[in-house]
Amino acid sequence: MTGADGTAVLVGFARAAREAGVPAEAQRTQAMLAAADALGPADPAALYWAGRLTLCAEPDDLPRYDAAFARYFGAAAAPRRARTRTGPPRRPSVGFGADEAGTDAEPTATLTVRVSASAAETLRHRDVAALTDTERAEVRRLIALLAPATAPRPSRRYRPAPRGELDPAGTVREMLRAGGEPVRLARRTRRVRSRRLVLLIDVSGSMAPYSDALLRFAHAAVRRRPTRTEVFTVGTRLTRVTPALRARDPDVALTHAGRAIPDWRGGTRLGETLRAFLDRWGQRGTARQAVVVLASDGWERGDPALLGEQLARLSRLAYRVVWVNPHAGRVGYQPLTGGMVAALPHLDAFVAGHSLAALTELVGVIGDG
Amino acid sequence: MGSAFPVPESPAALAAALARTGYLADDGLATAGYLAIRLGRPVFLEGDAGVGKTSFATALAEATGATPIRLQCYEGLSAAQALYDWDFPRQLLHLQAVRAAGQDADPTALEAELYDRRFLLARPLLAALTTSPCVLLVDEIDRADDEFEAYLLEVLADAAVTVPELGRIVAEHPPVTVLTSNRTREVHDALKRRCLYHWLDHPDLDREIAIVRSRLPEVSARLAEQVAAATARMRTLELLKPPGVAEAIDWAAALDTLGATELTAELASATLGAVLKYREDTERVRAAAILDPGTDP
Numbered sequence: 239m240t241g242a243d244g245t246a247v248l249v250g251f252a253r254a255a256r257e258a259g260v261p262a263e264a265q266r267t268q269a270m271l272a273a274a275d276a277l278g279p280a281d282p283a284a285l286y287w288a289g290r291l292t293l294c295a296e297p298d299d300l301p302r303y304d305a306a307f308a309r310y311f312g313a314a315a316a317p318r319r320a321r322t323r324t325g326p327p328r329r330p331s332v333g334f335g336a337d338e339a340g341t342d343a344e345p346t347a348t349l350t351v352r353v354s355a356s357a358a359e360t361l362r363h364r365d366v367a368a369l370t371d372t373e374r375a376e377v378r379r380l381i382a383l384l385a386p387a388t389a390p391r392p393s394r395r396y397r398p399a400p401r402g403e404l405d406p407a408g409t410v411r412e413m414l415r416a417g418g419e420p421v422r423l424a425r426r427t428r429r430v431r432s433r434r435l436v437l438l439i440d441v442s443g444s445m446a447p448y449s450d451a452l453l454r455f456a457h458a459a460v461r462r463r464p465t466r467t468e469v470f471t472v473g474t475r476l477t478r479v480t481p482a483l484r485a486r487d488p489d490v491a492l493t494h495a496g497r498a499i500p501d502w503r504g505g506t507r508l509g510e511t512l513r514a515f516l517d518r519w520g521q522r523g524t525a526r527q528a529v530v531v532l533a534s535d536g537w538e539r540g541d542p543a544l545l546g547e548q549l550a551r552l553s554r555l556a557y558r559v560v561w562v563n564p565h566a567g568r569v570g571y572q573p574l575t576g577g578m579v580a581a582l583p584h585l586d587a588f589v590a591g592h593s594l595a596a597l598t599e600l601v602g603v604i605g606d607g
Numbered sequence: 608m609g610s611a612f613p614v615p616e617s618p619a620a621l622a623a624a625l626a627r628t629g630y631l632a633d634d635g636l637a638t639a640g641y642l643a644i645r646l647g648r649p650v651f652l653e654g655d656a657g658v659g660k661t662s663f664a665t666a667l668a669e670a671t672g673a674t675p676i677r678l679q680c681y682e683g684l685s686a687a688q689a690l691y692d693w694d695f696p697r698q699l700l701h702l703q704a705v706r707a708a709g710q711d712a713d714p715t716a717l718e719a720e721l722y723d724r725r726f727l728l729a730r731p732l733l734a735a736l737t738t739s740p741c742v743l744l745v746d747e748i749d750r751a752d753d754e755f756e757a758y759l760l761e762v763l764a765d766a767a768v769t770v771p772e773l774g775r776i777v778a779e780h781p782p783v784t785v786l787t788s789n790r791t792r793e794v795h796d797a798l799k800r801r802c803l804y805h806w807l808d809h810p811d812l813d814r815e816i817a818i819v820r821s822r823l824p825e826v827s828a829r830l831a832e833q834v835a836a837a838t839a840r841m842r843t844l845e846l847l848k849p850p851g852v853a854e855a856i857d858w859a860a861a862l863d864t865l866g867a868t869e870l871t872a873e874l875a876s877a878t879l880g881a882v883l884k885y886r887e888d889t890e891r892v893r894a895a896a897i898l899d900p901g902t903d904p
Contacts, residue, residue, distance in 0.1 A: 265800055269648065273803070276645040277618070277638070284618075287638040291803040295796060297653065300806060394683025395752075407687075410695035414721075418702050465753055513845075521847070523749070523791020551847070 248274060248289075251310045255293055258306035262293040282311065362595040365567065367447030377594055378454055382488050386459040386601045388466070388529045390430035402427035433529055433557055435459055435467045435604060438515065440534035441499055442473040442506040448564040448592065449502075450492070452533045455597055457483045457491050459604075468524055472511040472534070473501040476518070506537055508577055509544030516551055525555045529604055533562040533591055538577030546580035558586040560603055567592035611780045612740040613671050614644050621670070629821045630659070630666030631814060639805045640667055649745075649763055649784035651799055654807030656789060657851020659818075663807075664744035664785040673740040673783065678731035680751035686758060690768060691733045694726045701726070722772035732762055739780035749788040753795065760798050810852060812839050818852055819859050826863045833870035834859045838882065844895055846888040858882040 252267040262270075273288035286307060294303050361369075361377055369377060398408060408424030437456045441449045456469040460483040471477045482494035496502065512532075516525065530552060538545055553559050561581060565571055567590035573582060582588070587603050590596040615621040621644075622637035632640065640663070643650045652660040668675035678689055698721050705717060727733075735743035745759065762768060766781035786802060788794055810818060815835040819826065838855040850858075861881040867874050876893070883889050 261796070263800075269646075269803075272646050273642050276642055283634065284638065287618075287635050288642070290635070291639050291642060291805055294804050294806075295799045296793075296804075297806050394681070395685065407692075407695060410699065411693075414695060414698055414702070418699055418706075517847075519790075522789050526791070 244274075245271060251289065251306075252293065254310045255289070255303060255306040258309075259302045260293050260299050260306060261295050266293050285311070362598075363593050365564075365592045366451045366594070367564070367592070377451065378488065380594055381451060381454045381597060382458055384455065384458045384597060384601055385462045386435070386455065386604050387462050388433040388435050389605050390432050392428040393431040395429045396426040397429050399425055399427035401425055432463060432466055433527060434524065435463065436520075436525055436528050436530045436556075437467070437469045438512070438530065438532045438534075439469065439471050440473060440506060440508070440532075441471045441502055441504075442534075442537070443503040444506065444535050444537045445533075445564070446503050448533075451597070452562070452591060453479075453483075453492055453495060454488055455591075455600070457488050460484055460491075461486070468519070470515055470519075471495075471499050471501075472506075472508060472515070472532075473499075474504045474507050474511070475501045476511045476514040477501070478519075505539050506534070506577075507540040508534060508536070508538050509540045509542070509548055512545065512548040512552065516548060516555070520552065520555055525552060527557045529558050529560065530556040531560045531562060531600070531604065533564075534577070535563055535565050536561075536573070536575045536577035536581060538575070538580075542576035542580040545577050546584070549581050549584040553584040553586075558606075559584060560587045560589065560600070561585045562589055562591035562600060564590060564592040564596075566590040567596055610740060612644055612673060612783055615641060615671070617641065624670035625666050626821070628666045628669040630662060630670075631810075631818050631821060632663070632666075633810070633814065635805060636663065636807065639803050642803055643783050643785070644671075646803075647781055647783075649786055649802045651794075651802035651804045652785060652787045652807055653790055653805070655809065655849065655851055657853035658807045658809060659852055660787040660807055661744065661746055664742055664746075664787075667783065667785065668742035671740065671742070671783075673742045674738050675742050675744065676731050676735045676738065676782070677744045677746060679746045680748050680755070682750060682752060684751045684755050686755075688730060689732050689755070689759075690730050690762070691770060692728045692730065693722075693772075694728050698726050724773065727770065727773070732759075733768055733776065735782040735784075736762075736766060736768060736776060736778040739778070739782070741782045743782040743784045745784065745786045747789060748786050748798075749791045749794055756795055756798055760795075760801065764801060809839075809842060809849075812836060815839065815852060815855060819856055822856050823859055823863065826859050827868040829869055830862060830867060831859060834862065837870065837875070841882070841892055844888075844891055846883070846891060847885045848883075848888060850882045854882045 248271055249267060252262040252270060256262040269292040270289050273292050274285060277284040277288050289307065290300070290303055294300055361373055361380070364373070366374070366377060396405070398405065402425045405424040405426035408426060409420065412422050412424050413420050437459060439449065439452050439456060456479075460467045460469060460480060464484055467480070468478070469480050469483055471479055477499050479495040479498055482498050483491045485491040485494060519525070549559070563573070563578070566573070566588065573579065573588070589600055589603055591600055615624060618634065618637040618641040621641045622632050622634075625632045625637070625640070639650045642648065652663065654660055664677075665675055667673075701721065729737060731743070735741055748756065748759070763784060766778040767775055769775045809815075812835055815838065816831050819831040819835055820828065823831070834855055838850050838858070842849040858878060858881040861878045862870065862874060865874060865878065879889055879892070883892060
């Protein structure tokens with residue numbers, strides 16, 4: 239597979255794979271060429287593995303790769319049955335580094351906040367579902383200023399400190415410097431780091447008036463702690479939107495997230511999507527000892543018993559489980575929907591999330607303990 | 608120091624060598640191993656727990672006669688634990704010894720002596736760079752912090768380490784590296800880009816029977832088949848923790864210890880703890896009546 243023709247064919251294939259959503263950029267393409275070369279004469283199976291081992295980066299890429307391979311080299315060439323994976327593509331295939339508005343948008347935002355401070359006070363308690371366009375724009379700006387983050391806890395790493403427990407290695411190092419005399423005792427203390435924050439946001443039809451505000455809240459959380467926050471949307475499917483939300487500008491981030499979510503305003507099968515989350519992410523570690531926030535109205539179309547069972551599982555894994563229900567902010571609300579009744583015994587906190595004030599309160603709940 | 612890594616002729620030859628150690632690799636994994644040796648790229652293995660990610664590295668080392676070196680990752684792993692550390696107590700001892708001997712040593716020479724290679728404690732990464740041929744296993748990289756990942760990337764990319772007091776230590780023959788991850792968090796793309804990515808699936812029924820038999824030659828063929836079939840059916844049940852190959856092997860070993868040559872409902876029920884680790888899963892499997900030998904395919 240050396241000749242110029244072979245290279246052209248393979249580079250063409252890498253391009254086709256990239257269009258199919260496989261992260262086949264230049265470096266990976268080169269690796270594929272080297273791999274195909276090392277494996278010798280063109281044998282479809284060897285070619286398949288050369289590409290799959292070098293171009294793919296996660297399990298979700300595999301079905302896309304298989305499809306692209308079958309399309310490009312003909313279905314007969316693929317040596318392996320296509321994997322049956324029911325999940326949606328969780329990553330948008332578009333890049334997300336665009337922050338055109340990022341640099342000059344911030345000063346404007348702070349300025350506006352100062353000017354309309356008193357107006358903001360009245361806006362704080364308004365239900366986000368019942369806002370005019372101008373008010374909504376204002377609330378969006380204010381949500382972007384929230385900085386939800388979990389409380390710090392001691393990590394396993396140490397750092398030198400003026401007081402704290404004795405640091406044997408550091409002391410010996412100091413002694414060495416002083417020719418063997420223990421002149422100064424080195425001390426150390428644990429570094430702090432925050433718990434993982436996992437947000438699961440319901441984007442089904444019944445939550446439509448609130449999903450925008452909640453996703454913006456999630457964006458603020460991702461911006462605050464990019465590596466310690468994970469955001470998923472739930473509905474009829476589980477979609478991981480963390481990479482999309484890493485864009486600096488909230489509007490750009492939300493557009494990317496919107497493109498990645500296949501089930502906007504669909505139904506709700508919370509139990510099943512929660513199980514998908516726990517199977518594919520949660521139990522492996524994403525939810526372990528994390529603060530998990532589930533934003534939904536609990537209108538479950540599936541079996542509430544399944545939801546209860548999965549929440550019990552989640553509460554055993556997570557440090558805290560917080561349920562945000564925008565309807566809970568209404569006067570006289572009673573958690574009577576099937577999903578809510580099944581969920582309540584397993585929650586550590588139950589809060590409203592319908593207004594800016596309620597979201598600010600949520601920041602406090604997340605930062606607790 | 609050491610010799611170059613022996614390069615197998617083809618993926619098939621590597622698979623055969625692995626099979627001789629009792630590890631049955633499929634085409635994809637054998638190709639990944641072969642390319643890792645040929646191209647000097649690390650293999651990045653992901654897959655459910657118990658599908659044989661870690662044992663692949665051990666088998667690869669055994670099959671090629673290389674030294675296995677393992678670095679287990681955990682939260683808080685630091686460079687001093689993964690790469691190298693100075694042996695401060697021994698340095699101090701040396702200093703005292705020189706003083707006791709009453710030598711009027713030249714301070715510069717003494718200082719150079721203190722930072723000699725013999726006072727350097729090689730941790731797994733440095734050991735892997737200075738041993739050849741060797742297979743370096745970086746196990747559960749997703750458990751280490753992101754900072755460590757960046758550090759590992761640097762070491763793997765150059766196959767070299769710079770110790771400020773000693774200078775640069777370059778690997779004569781870079782180690783064949785196997786990284787494993789359980790996907791508890793997403794590993795940075797920059798690291799993955801330098802690796803051969805392979806997703807390990809549960810083996811199909813025939814392969815699983817072969818794996819159980821090759822790992823436990825004393826187990827009867829009938830028992831191996833029944834255990835593999837029952838495990839495969841359990842995986843279709845949406846359990847909290849579907850059993851992996853490791854559990855199937857444990858189960859077969861447990862049954863064999865009890866003197867079983869065939870899987871019966873009572874024996875299976877008594878040894879279920881070897882294969883299922885959650886009460887809910889046990890209940891679900893019992894309810895699905897999978898253990899009834901009458902339901903063999």
